[in-house]
Amino acid sequence: MRALTIRAFAVALVIVVALAGFALPGRAKDAIVIGEINSYSGLPAFTLPYRNGWQLALAEINAKGGALDRPLNVISRDDGGKPGDAVTAANELVSREGAVLLMGTFYSHVGLAVSDFAKQRRLLFLAAEPLSDALIWEKGNRYTFRLRPSLSMQAGMLAAEATKLPAKRWVSVAPNYEYGKSAVSAFRSIMVEKRPDLAWVGEQWPPLGKIDAGPLIQALAQNEPQAIFNATFGADLAQFVRAGDTRGLFKDRAVVSLLTGEPxxxxxxxxxxxxxxxxxxxxxxxxxxxxxxxxxxxYRRAYDDYPRLGSVVGYVAMKTVAAIIAKAGSTDTEKMIAAAEGIEVDTPFGPISFRAADHQSTMGAFVGRIALKDGKGIMVDWRYADGADYLPPPAAVKALRPAE
Structure with a gap:
């Protein structure tokens, strides 16, 4: 145990030194400042591993000389899951701290607010996690790029399996905000297109973080569904699962669930x-x-822990930022945008690229079924779905994005 403690401390010290290197005398003025915003207090289960991921990547990047032979300095802010707080933080990071670009955010409505800020300030924004299709399509802009596969992409991945089910009567449950509404809309649209024999017989929209699972379960059961599409997550998911199991909602019914296989x-x-x-x-x-x-x-050497999906997202987001700056050869916004369009980035899931047409990355997701092993849930029968296979052709994107 003592050896493990010493090793963990040594690795942590290396990361701290790499992260703080830009603050040493004679180097602080040369650092490239990156503004990072996320809902650390709002959803720590995802965002704390996410922070571990970008800090690990940052340590690796600075240990190799940073970008443009300058260290990267990430200044981070907590938006509390509130769009207004996120925009205030973004403004402070740019105006007071001198950030050359912004990265991060988790909730879709927060990401959309920061995206609009980036458009107004003509600043590059790498949205790491928000999944709303609107971020790159209906409300997309030339300053915003998105890393994770969108709701339509993940809905398509799930639909590839869901269309094989014999179930015809479907209900849905999702949080009542941008992410939940978009998730249900995307999944329904794809399912109806692929299976016109389906009927959507009920829906429930619990407020985010305030699900009343008992009445919700009862309302869904009254529709006598044969299958359920679920987009709840976090504490809402836990309550939905426990109440649904207790009340027999899932017995002999198929459930297709967005994000639930994430650790x-x-x-x-x-x-x-x-x-x-x-x-x-x-x-x-x-x-x-x-x-x-x-x-x-x-990751295990650095944190003596296993990664979550947030860890990968944070790690790849930071690597992407460094790659964009290096390719641009500058921190000028226009040059970074030109570099980001079509850029290729190596990730733990394999190479990805960011499309010039809509600034969406081709990062994919894993699709499978839940099983129990040693008293905990795992994914089995899984496959990696390449994000590139679930994106509309570039020509079709023109009709989805506003003219600029």
């Missing part, structure tokens, strides 16, 4: 993990590709 949300369920659900997630324990194994080893 952030699956692990807290323990032995209550809903066996058989079709989910998107992150089976970190079973991915054997060299790129992922290298990331896994580095």
């Amino acid at each position: 952030e949300y699956l692990d807290p369920l323990g032995a209550e993990a809903p066996v058989g659900w079709i989910v998107t997630g992150y089976p970190w324990y079973a991915i054997t590709t060299p790129a992922h194994q290298a990331f896994l080893a580095a």
